[in-house]
Amino acid sequence: MTDDHESPLPDEDTERDTLTMGLGLDEPGQPATPAAQPGSQASSSGDDGYRVLARKYRPQTFAELIGQDAMIQTLANAIERDRIAHAFLMTGVRGVGKTSTARLIAKSLNCVGADGQGGPTITPCGQCEPCIAITEGRHIDVVEMDAASHTGVDDVREIIEAVRYAAVSARYKIYIIDEVHMLSKNAFNALLKTLEEPPAHVKFIFATTEIDKVPVTVLSRCQRFDLRRIPTELLARHFGKVAEAEGVEVEDEALTVIARAAEGSARDGLSLLDQAIAHGEDKVSADAIRKMLGLADRGRTQRVLDAVIAGDVPGLLGQLDETHSLGIDPAALMRGLMESVHAISRAKAGGVGDILRSEEDRAAASAHAEKLGWPQLHMLWQLMLKGLSDLQVAPDPREALDMALLRLVHAAGMPDPGAVIDALSQGRSVPARALSPGETPGDNGAEAPDARQAAAPQSEEKAALPADFQAFIAALDDAGNHAIAVELHDKVGLVEYAPPKLSLQPRAPLDGNFSRDLATKAKAATGENWEIVLAESGGEPTLREQEQMAEAKAREDILAHPMVKAVTSTFPDAALETVKSKGS
Incomplete structure (x- = not known):
């Protein structure tokens, strides 16, 4: 094989025609218009026509690329230390800047500076011939290929043949392959050897939205950058600058709505902003954006x-x-x-x-x-x-x-x-269904809404109050206040239950804020302001003590039954292990 440095350079027009026909690029002599930035004047001529915001405000420097600081820092360090990889892979959701980043890398590697003596830099000048030509999409050594429409081995073979030749006018010959996951399995296999050991003057930059479809053998040969979704706040500020540059007044809330709907994609957000400007009048409002988005x-x-x-x-x-x-x-x-x-x-x-x-x-x-x-x-x-x-x-x-x-x-x-299980364990009745807001116990759930709204609010509140102390504890438990419900069950005796007044006698130490906490949680659970009184005497046994006494009484009754007595007399070692109440 002939050494790359000794290979004769092909005729410039011949290579351009070959790549143009094979890769489906624009015809020579039809460059794209440079993108304008917020605050700058967009170049326009009579033939340009209107350009959508997503194209007009495409980043032209890494400083204008928003939301990808980690990647920019890594690239800057690599260029500064001359540790530039031979292949890069950009992945992320649509509209976060994968293709824009690929073009910026191409400019950074091929920039020669305004004086023509510069080297690779993370801040390309934008004034030298390579920068201008790459921006306008007409540089012969920067080739973009859409893998969605060029998926076969023949398309990759053209690249493999072309990489043998040195760059015509640039420092590096760069191949940008968008949506690389669309390449066929055979096309990927054909590219592997060249991708692993490309000539020194060749760089590959891949972009994809579906990284899981790219073969591991390809991933292992590339330096991978995961472009993150752009935060909503950052997008909203960026859209605000674009709107200001366009001379359009947009509400701050409207910018936030657009940024939220864009889901981290700058391109999607700019398309929505473009649509909102066309949809709205003098000022774009948040309500208009919501209506536009359906x-x-x-x-x-x-x-x-x-x-x-x-x-x-x-x-x-x-x-x-x-x-x-x-x-x-x-x-x-x-x-x-x-x-x-x-x-x-x-x-x-x-x-x-x-x-x-x-x-x-x-x-x-x-x-x-x-x-x-x-x-x-x-x-x-x-x-x-x-x-x-x-x-x-x-x-x-x-x-x-x-x-x-x-x-x-x-x-x-x-x-x-959970409330059903708790009610069963405490021997309380369980309703067949919980009442909907405004429904009375006699309703079947099928009456018209107007009939429900006719009920007086005061009656609804009183009907919602628990019927007894046990129902009060259950209401607190259902509302998520399990700890205080346990304390009411185990540590206090009921003195008086007269909703919305509750008198209790502590039977065990309680927290100093018990009364205040109980009143607050009772209001949240029932919708009524409760008066909580802690008395020194007069209280019934706690509910737990009552349950224990009922179980002891049931045990005594069972052991006193003649049949049980006969069993215990015949089998002295027999013991009564568990007592279950009826229906449990």
């Missing part, structure tokens, strides 16, 4: 969820018929309901509300969070997840949606399994 229709999803939680079957079926007539996809509606349940759960856990939701949606989520317990939320989520999978296999998705949501109506009012 988030305003969440009000319909919220009404469906309200009907499910309230147990309003006729109202729910009416809402479902309306959504079907509007052509809303059943799976999309189910996913929207799951998003709402997730928002309610975050609100209950004290999380910050999703900026993509309107203020009304966030207020509704907070209201539901106060009414629903964790077991109900977990049950709703699991049943919705099951319903979504049913939609994908059902012959008629609409019927599957109806059945899944009717199942949710039934499950939304079911009592907490």
